[in-house]
Amino acid sequence: MRPGSTDPGRRYPAAVGIRLRPGLPADYPGFERWFPMLESGDPTPSAQRWRDELCGSSTVAEFDGRAVGYCMAQVFGRDGYIRHLVVEPEARRTGAGRALLLHVASEMTAAGCSSWRLNVRDDNAPALALYASLGLQVHHACTSLRFPPALVDRLATGVRSQDVVAPDGDQISGLEERFELPTGQLASSRAHPSGLVLALLGEEVGSWGVATFEHARQGSFPFRAESEETATALLHALRRHATGPEMGVVSEDVDAFTLRLIEAGARVPFRFVHMRGPL
Ligand SMILES: CC(C)(COP(=O)(O)OP(=O)(O)OC[C@H]1O[C@@H](n2cnc3c(N)ncnc32)[C@H](O)[C@@H]1OP(=O)(O)O)[C@@H](O)C(=O)NCCC(=O)NCCS
Structure with a gap:
């Protein structure tokens, strides 16, 4: 050209x-x-x-x-x-x-x-082609969801709010391993001046989940949960920290939870994929 x-x-x-x-x-x-x-x-x-x-x-x-x-x-x-x-x-x-x-x-x-990873919108053809040419492959799909905090009040959960805890250092390491998160990502979110990490611990409630919340963005990423119930309980815990007209989560594991939020009125600004590859 x-x-x-x-x-x-x-x-x-x-x-x-x-x-x-x-x-x-x-x-x-x-x-x-x-x-x-x-x-x-x-x-x-x-x-x-x-x-x-x-x-x-x-x-x-x-x-x-x-x-x-x-x-x-x-x-x-x-x-x-x-x-x-x-x-x-x-x-x-x-x-x-x-x-x-x-x-x-x-x-x-x-x-x-020894490996690298990234997130890219699923409709970003140039970037997807570039990453694939460097050996990165799609690992799983993710959905970005945004909604008014009041929407969360309409979602029932059987998990008690006091079961959601601020995990300690060892628990954070265990959660990173369990959800295959990069080592230190949760600790780094927690150390951020506007960051927060909340978790449901499987040994207490039977199912695991962890969510960060960044006040500046009023958003949660990573947000990981093993069940719809756990995801919903984490969302209720995050909602108490929301101060803006809209909050957000990136849903990565639980399709039923994603659908439930969309049916309740959440908007989907975009969908993306998580890619990983060897270095
Ligand atoms: C994605 C982006 C960074 C690529 O940058 P770039 O400098 O144009 O990429 P390169 O010239 O190095 O291209 C490398 C390869 O990517 C792929 N590629 C890049 N642009 C492409 C396009 N428009 N269509 C198809 N493939 C494309 C091709 O495989 C290309 O190799 P080739 O030129 O030998 O065919 C650029 O398009 C961009 O900034 N997009 C907007 C921001 C963005 O989407 N960032 C990624 C967020 S995850």
Whole structure:
């Protein structure tokens, strides 16, 4: 494709001249453009959050001295987690996305990771093709659900609210193992200034579940449960922490729970898939 073409990609020569470097606080104007292209529905994190939490985990792609995209990733034990990947429309199909991922994968390997994972919308054909070409495979489907907190009051549960606990460190490790979550993900959610982790422990109530809640997003991810009953009980516990007009969960395990929420009036901003692969 010729430079200057109206095609949204290939305005830069393929893969030539892409330079990768660590993210910097000064990349915030770029991040402000890129983040909405993820179409996550989340508000763009502040400049302070970019500076304090996100830019240090990010790699930026430059073309001709201009930042054209980024990849943000985290390492959890032996698992690498790709959190964000964006290339500006004008720079797409030049190999920048693949270059970013390969670079981040080599950093993950150097950090001791043997596998990597990510979430991607199930209708995002370019990203799905890119990830599949790097050996990632769909592991399971996920549904993002958002609803007014009052909707939860209409869902009956037989589990007592006092059975929902704030798990301690050992319990958190056990929950990560049980739900195949990356090592340290729950601990990191709990350590976040606006984070919370709640759980139902199977040895007490017969079925396991764990949910995080991030006040800034009024949302829960990861939200994992072994049964509809457990999921509903966790939702009631989260509802007590909701302060906005809408709250959200990402449902990953229990189809019956997802359907129940949709029937009760929850909207589905998007569906996505969780992909995993070896490094
Ligand atoms: C997904 C995205 C990062 C890809 O970036 P990119 O720089 O265009 O990707 P690359 O040029 O490295 O392409 C690598 C491969 O991805 C696949 N691919 C990329 N764009 C594609 C498209 N429009 N259609 C089909 N396959 C596509 C191809 O397999 C391609 O290899 P090829 O060019 O040899 O055929 C970019 O499209 C983007 O930023 N999208 C918006 C944000 C987003 O959806 N991020 C992913 C969130 S999980």
